[in-house]
Amino acid sequence: MSDRQSAMPGAHFDGHVRLRDAGLRGMITLRGDLDAGMIRKAAMDVTGQVFPKPRMANCTNDTGLCWMSPDELLVLVPHDEAATALAYLQAALAGEHHLAVDVSDARAVFTLEGEASALRETLAKLTPADMRDAALPIGQLRRTRLAQVPVAFWFQSESDAHLICFRSVADYVFGLLQNAARPGSEIGFF
């Protein structure tokens, strides 16, 4: 079997924000009726996370449940457990109308670390999303665009943000972030 790699293995940049390729992450798109007990239970059982309220990302380390839309969840698991998690979901949801797909290798994940104000500023340079604390509190996921491509990001803590994009644009997104976090480009808005 081939040796699987993340989109930009080992990519890192230290500017006024520290950027890292987060490595391989297991990701399953789960679509269905998010009010259905079976779907909620299966998603919680497979991750050990609390079921997210609208717009929330309930994550710890490599596992998480992210609310993507009224009928879509993103299930995060360690990369080597994605196949098992998918099989578990499909078995648990047999007979329930749903769609579960392993999208792990279709995505790239980057982490941004640094001062809260610097993190918010770096993203605000690239997205139309309102990056103030009140509009995007810790633990809330924002699907939006970064320059010209779709992304989703959330603050895991004040000083730690995670960003997911399509793998095919990983290099473009990392380049954008790197430029926005370049030393000397600080604005001090937040």
Place this chain on the structure above:
Amino acid sequence: MLTLTCPYCGIACDETELSPGGEAHITRFGPGSSDQEFETYLFQRENPKGVHFERWRHAYGCGKWFHAARNTVTLEVYGTYSAQVFEPPQSVKDAISAKLPDWSWRGLA
């Protein structure tokens, strides 16, 4: 710049996160309809100066289609609402009437 709140996910979207879907509440005329009906369905649009109802899709977000009531002159947004309705909810019509008592749009007022 236009900011519309998606009624499905609650996010205040910038115009550039949305795809425009044109005029709202258009009745589709397909096979079996008259030429006149089909022409109206395909081509006849309001293009108003003032109150207008449109369809938008939260393309860079939850992906859902929704409706918006706004003013094409002032860019004021009166409300956004579900895509699964044939006309705007009373609350949206009331919000428009509060600002513009004499408004009308197609058969609505």
